[in-house]
Amino acid sequence: MSTHICECEAKAKAAQEEEARLYKELDKIIAKHKEVKGPLIQTLHAAQELFGWLPEQAQARIAKGLDVPLSEVHGVLSFYSFFTTVPRGKHTIRVCLGTACYVRGGKQVLEKFEHELGISVNNTTEDRQFSLEVNRCVGACGLAPVVTVGADIYRRVKVDKIPEIIKKYKGS
Ligand code: FES
Incomplete structure (x- = not known):
């Protein structure tokens, strides 16, 4: 049986690993900001730096991690134009x-x-x-x-x- 992994499988695996790494980093950011007052905006900033944008999954993780309603996260994101919920280019x-x-x-x-x-x-x-x-x-x-x-x-x-x-x- 061939052990050859096609390029797209390798790419998908690398992308998965990178995503797991990013979410691990995000958990650290959440834990760090949890200690400060009014942490939501700073956490969103740090998360956007990390991902380049704010995926829905990251928004939900932040809401849960900081114990704020997801609607509050959405409210902040739609109020401040510097946050983006679509992937940005380089x-x-x-x-x-x-x-x-x-x-x-x-x-x-x-x-x-x-x-x-x-x-x-x-x-x-x-x-x-x-x-x-x-x-x-x-x-x-x-x-x-x-x-x-x-x-x-x-x-x-x-x-x-x-x-x-x-x-x-x-x-x-
Ligand atoms: S209108 Fe002022 S720089 Fe474009």
């Missing part, structure tokens, strides 16, 4: 659609990113490399349209330069 691309950027072609820039990445706004590429979001003015209106990729800022972005911008981050 790089978050944000296209500004504030007034100045919008009138100077922000919408076309966004459409080109959607086309090049093959996703619509507020989604993440399958390979988890990129998430695409919209910003409302980043204070650089004179240099519109503006795009940010993580901490990098791109000003006066031209549609034909977008593949080049994406290429810079691909695989990094």
Whole structure:
């Protein structure tokens, strides 16, 4: 009998092990934050750092671990926009659609990113490399349209330069 394990089985096993490791870490975070007052937001922050987002399973584990209703967790998550309950890509691309950027072609820039990445706004590429979001003015209106990729800022972005911008981050 062959003992050969196909690549996808090995990958699935590695993913399972990684998940188990993350949840073990999460338990430590919960235990640590349990001791402090008003621990929910800090715990959610730490959990988001760990996973990159907040899966439903992690939300339930936090609620149970901190002894707060799951509805309270959901309330906090929907109130603060920096929490995300969908997987984020390694790089978050944000296209500004504030007034100045919008009138100077922000919408076309966004459409080109959607086309090049093959996703619509507020989604993440399958390979988890990129998430695409919209910003409302980043204070650089004179240099519109503006795009940010993580901490990098791109000003006066031209549609034909977008593949080049994406290429810079691909695989990094
Ligand atoms: S509107 Fe885009 S930077 Fe101000």
